[in-house]
Amino acid sequence: MMIGKEKVTVIRGEGKFPPPTEIRRIRPSRRLLWKFYLDILLVWIGILGISFIVPQIFNYLIRFDVNPDSTDPLVINLILTVIWVTGVIGSIIAIILLPYYVKQMEFIVHGDFITVKKGIINKTVKHVPYRGVTNISTVAGPLDRLLDIGCVRIETAARSGTKTTPEEVLEGLILYHEIRDYILRRLQAFRPSTMENSVTLGPEKAIQDEILLELKNLKEEFRKFGGSTIEK
Amino acid sequence: MNEILSKKQLEIFKLLRDGFSIQEIAEIELSNDTMIKSIKQGKIAEKDNKEELEKKKSYIRKVKSVIKKKLENEFQKIAKSLRLDLDLSQVAGDTGRTGLMFGFDWVHNTKVYLFFTEKEGIIVWYEHECSPRCTEMCEMTLNSIIDERRIVLPANGTKDSNLSKFRLLIEEIKRKSDYDDR
Numbered sequence: 001m002m003i004g005k006e007k008v009t010v011i012r013g014e015g016k017f018p019p020p021t022e023i024r025r026i027r028p029s030r031r032l033l034w035k036f037y038l039d040i041l042l043v044w045i046g047i048l049g050i051s052f053i054v055p056q057i058f059n060y061l062i063r064f065d066v067n068p069d070s071t072d073p074l075v076i077n078l079i080l081t082v083i084w085v086t087g088v089i090g091s092i093i094a095i096i097l098l099p100y101y102v103k104q105m106e107f108i109v110h111g112d113f114i115t116v117k118k119g120i121i122n123k124t125v126k127h128v129p130y131r132g133v134t135n136i137s138t139v140a141g142p143l144d145r146l147l148d149i150g151c152v153r154i155e156t157a158a159r160s161g162t163k164t165t166p167e168e169v170l171e172g173l174i175l176y177h178e179i180r181d182y183i184l185r186r187l188q189a190f191r192p193s194t195m196e197n198s199v200t201l202g203p204e205k206a207i208q209d210e211i212l213l214e215l216k217n218l219k220e221e222f223r224k225f226g227g228s229t230i231e232k
Numbered sequence: 233m234n235e236i237l238s239k240k241q242l243e244i245f246k247l248l249r250d251g252f253s254i255q256e257i258a259e260i261e262l263s264n265d266t267m268i269k270s271i272k273q274g275k276i277a278e279k280d281n282k283e284e285l286e287k288k289k290s291y292i293r294k295v296k297s298v299i300k301k302k303l304e305n306e307f308q309k310i311a312k313s314l315r316l317d318l319d320l321s322q323v324a325g326d327t328g329r330t331g332l333m334f335g336f337d338w339v340h341n342t343k344v345y346l347f348f349t350e351k352e353g354i355i356v357w358y359e360h361e362c363s364p365r366c367t368e369m370c371e372m373t374l375n376s377i378i379d380e381r382r383i384v385l386p387a388n389g390t391k392d393s394n395l396s397k398f399r400l401l402i403e404e405i406k407r408k409s410d411y412d413d414r
Contacts, residue, residue, distance in 0.1 A: 007235075007353030008310055011373055013360035017342035018395070024336065026317070175317050178338035185341075 024109040026179070031147040032172025033102045038143050040091050047087045051080055107170050112190070114154070114183070116168050128168050130183070130190050132156040138180050150176035152183070235353075236302050242350065244295050248329045250382060251408045254296070258288040300328030307333045307346045310354060316344050330409045332402075345402065349380055362394045370394045377401065383408070 058076050100120050108115040113129040134157050140150035149172050156167040173179055237245060247257045262285060304327055311318040316335040327333055331348035337358060347355040355373060362370050371394055378385065383404050385397065392400075 008356060009352055009354070009373070010314070010356045010358075011366075011370060012340075012358045013366045013370060014363040016361045017340045018359060018361060019341060020336075020343055175315060175338055178315055178317075182338045182341065 023111075026107040026109065026170070026173065028102060028105050028107075028170075028172030029149055029174050030102070031149050031174075032105075033098055035143050035147055035149065035172070036094070036098050036102070038146075040094055044087065044091070047083055050083065054080060102172070105171070109182075112186075114168070114170075116170065126168055128154055128156060130186050133183070133187055136180055136183055136187075138176050140176070149174055152176050152180050154183070236306050236348070237299060241295055241299050241302075244292060245299050245328075245331065246350070248296060248299075249331060249409075254289055254292050257292050258285055261292070262288050296328045300326065303327050303331060303348050304333070306348075306354065310346060310356060311335055314344075314356065315339070316356075318346075326409060330405050332405055347377060349377060351380060352376060357398070359395065359398070367394065374398060374401070381405065 054076060058073070097120055101118075104118065104120055104123070106115075106117040108117070112131070113127050116124075116126045116128065118124050118126075133154055135155040137153045137155075138150055139153055144150050151173060152170040154168045154170070170176075170179065244257060247260070252260070307327075308318060310316075314337075316337055318333065318335045333346045335344040335346060336342075337344050340358060343359045345357045345359070347357065349355055352373070355377065357373075374394055374397060378401060383401060385400050385404065
């Protein structure tokens, strides 16, 4: 097979793949950083839009103004200044801190749980056991698709009932479909499938049938000895 | 003819792969140049000074970084097409010296090794226990890598299965490339 310039020989074998002995560390792609920068850019487009639209609305409202204090141009200017100053300061802080934030992020896949490390100021280390996982989904928004990345959202039993946000999000993954499938396979190892459940019901049903038969026999016995009194 | 590296780059890569230090390669290159000069001029050229050796060393370093960049780019392309997780944080030594990179396949849950070879191009090896059908082919490829890299496996390792032989090969490559290139 040819990939790029060079001849490539792939040797996959037909035998078994030995499971890796060491833990897997996944770091988000550098593209996640670009996604965050694009987010900031979009926020700025929003701020510029507001800065343009708000004075237009103000000029429109001023025509019908009964109480001139409520549409004071100073108030509008003050609001816009606050938005701009907050936006500039926020963007500068974000641009400086985001590379460190992305660099700090790490997802470690253990045998029976996933550890997620995040944060610069508040460093959080979360352990998500496979046993508690109720739902896994992959999300790739427009920006994610543009940058060819995605995220895996993991929901646990403790979280899914009360809050809408997932327990943990593994962001900025290139191989997010493969990682989701891997976690699903790990989950299957911890939980018996529905097919297996139905198989285990077999002996239970036999016991229930036996109890029912016994009860029917008892009823017959009662009928023989004083059935009329029981019926009354 | 190799498509990724030029003739000169391939020549230097082979020396790097065989365990020569940058100093040694610079000396070899310099002595070759001196020999060519003397043949051309018909007389023995003057002995090169320290300055020229330093120049040669910096040239070799530059070529090495170009080799590394080219190989890593090619490996990344392959990893992308085969949906492999290329572990850049866990590079198997210096790629410019070893021509080797680690990857991971989430689907098969196994380690993957990407080799650059002169004859066979790039070999993508999924770590696996060979079945009777693939043993012969795997052994052939493994031996070609071992021969090309002039690696001598420990005597007790040669009779092992392909998988353990392969693990020994990786260890040997790592050991051979464990160089301080300053």
